Amino acid sequence: MTTHTANAAEESLNHEKASLLKQPKAVWATALAAVFAFMGIGLVDPILPAIATNLDATPSQVSLLFTSYFLVTAVAMLVTGVVSSRIGGKKTLLGGLALIVVFASLSGTANDVGTLIGFRAGWGLGNALFVATALAVIVGVASGGASTAIILYEAALGLGISLGPLLGALLGGWQWRAPFFGSAALMAAAFIALVVLLPKTPPPAVKTSLKDPLRALGHKGLRTTASSALFYNYGFFTILAFTPFVLGMDAYGIGAVFFGWGLMVAIFSVLIAPLLQRLMGTTRTLLATLGTLALVLIGLAMAAERSVTGVVVLVVVSGALLGINNTLYTELAMEVSDAPRPVASAGYNFVRWMGGALAPFLAAKLGEGFGPQYAYLAAALAVVIGALVVLGGRKFLLTHEPATV
Template sequence: MTAESAVHTSGKTSSAETTLEAEKASFFRQPKAVWATAIAAVFAFMGIGLVDPILPSIAVNLKATPSEVSLLFTSYFLVTAVAMLVTGFVSSRIGGKKTLLIGLALIVVFASLSGTSNSVWQLVGFRAGWGLGNALFVATALAVIVSVATGGTSTAIILYEAALGLGISLGPLAGALLGGWKWRAPFFGTATLMAIAFIALIVMLPKTPAPAQKTRLSAPIRALAHPGLRTTAGSAFFYNFGFFTVLAFVPFILGMSAYGIGAVFFGWGVALALCSVFVAPQLQARFGDVKVLTGTLAGLALDLAGIGIAAAVHSVPGIVVLVIVAGALLGVNNTVYTELAMGVSDSPRPVASAGYNFVRWMGGALAPYVATKLGETFGAPIPFFVAAVALVIAIGIALAGRAYLSEHEPAAV
């Protein structure tokens, strides 16, 4: 290496390190509106894993099969995915704050109704309404946090992923603590938390005017024409298939009470949250997005195959350890995928986010039913082997489009 290139490399290293340190410093110095939105996002994301510890209990109380109960995830994510296509259209006309509040109100209503269900099909229907509220809130929350947070887009995304990770970790814990008492209680508990978040946003979030340019309904689909965003979304579809195979099917093979399942997925969620906030940025700065993404996807594929083997030999401790390791890998991937989706194309961030989330949540909608059906038909290990194959496909898509994904990322340290 020449002296000139050494100085140049040192300069890039120093710049990357300085940027990372600046983002760390600004992470906690945010306006109240950011924290209010982030806390509301925590409560919203709790709804994803809330039902996990009580899936077996719901199946028993409502006389349903595991695959029927899995439709609680499928209806939720299917409606979430489709509704993502209209979130930008709505928020660009009424503003971010009103969109957030409508989303929260829908969650309060349908979470409450979920607690009154007398059949699995009623519950599936109410979860679909919950998914509509979730889509309006989640897609808009990311855009709002990015617009009002200090420290740049990367800091805002880390804040958002921190909320996601914390919500996903607390959801199973709340589901276990309340569900161990009555299986209906977690739904009413979530409705209460979302009502609190609704009030907090009314008070703390300033009015967000509608953008000068209104988003067309077709904008998210058109955004996917960009090869970088299309690559990110396509890879995330198969990644989410693996993600929600773990979330939806593992509770049925643990053979534990609601408290035990809640504890396992609390550990999973904590690993996810910590790695999304603290580990992912370090890895990205050191190796770049594409290498981190494909490397952690490969690790996750091996991990899921390991869960399948542990399920085959009925090793519950092995399943528990591998599930928590999966949480760590999922945390890193979540951050990388989100940053790619928000920065890889020239579309406005809310539009890019909507198109990306439409595709990736379809993977989340498909996985729970497919996984439980495979498990019922062919045995517990098979869903995890299929999910491992899905992650290999996700790697293939990312590598095929790596030139598009690498264009936007800064030089690795």
């Protein structure tokens, strides 16, 4: 690499860092609300064993708290564009937040696991309306371009995922219902912040139909990205939703482990992923991290019945790989096709959240029937398939990539 190229790369990095911090208040308000929304994903992690005990449920039954949430989220992604293109981004965000407040509160009142699963499904609907629209809103109003906006969004995701288990542990160690009410209170605060700080976002000139996200998946680059992300998310949510049952810890212990995991997700998504993209390119980096993640999952399979310390270390290490991958997948989904970003986001999220819906239940069933090592081995296989999908469709992804330095 020449001195001139190195200086140019350094200047570009400094410019991105500056633009990352100089954002309108509306961006910070939306990002903060996204932090609270993503906290809802990992919120139940530390209290999964407590829920199973208090509601007399098996691990696979409790895992349906994730499955119902993500299944509804995935399907609802197809209608988020229809809604936001008719009422505007701000009203869609507020509608999603309102639903989360209602169903998070109701979750705290459930007296049986079936009712709780139903309330989590309603929570997933609110999450879909908020999450898909939040990315489009941040990209639309952030300064510094789409790449900067995506880094902000992924930072919010990583921070939310890390704080969710911490909040779940702090409140859940006192009473297993408390995290649900705590999450509802945070989302209510986010609702008020967006009402005050986010300017009105008029509906786009062209209204989105239900078929548009599916049509967008006809683009080979976006279809490759979404298909690979489905298998990757299977591995992601096996780690998040199944590991609490393997650790054998109380809520505080589980919360501490996944707080460390989430911090790694946040740090590596914001600081390390862009650096690796510059050095290696998006596709090569994605293949390398997916391969390494598969090895970590195999390591978890080996440690699951032998060493809790080994499981803890590998879970935290996996957070680094997941953080990198989250940023790479999101950027590819937003940039690889010619579809409008909200439409591309809806189609991509519809496919990839299916992995999040399948993993918790299937991993728990494999763990109950054959042993925890098989749950992690299945996840490793899924991640390898995700890497093979990227490898097979790499020519459709490489056209998106800028030159490496």
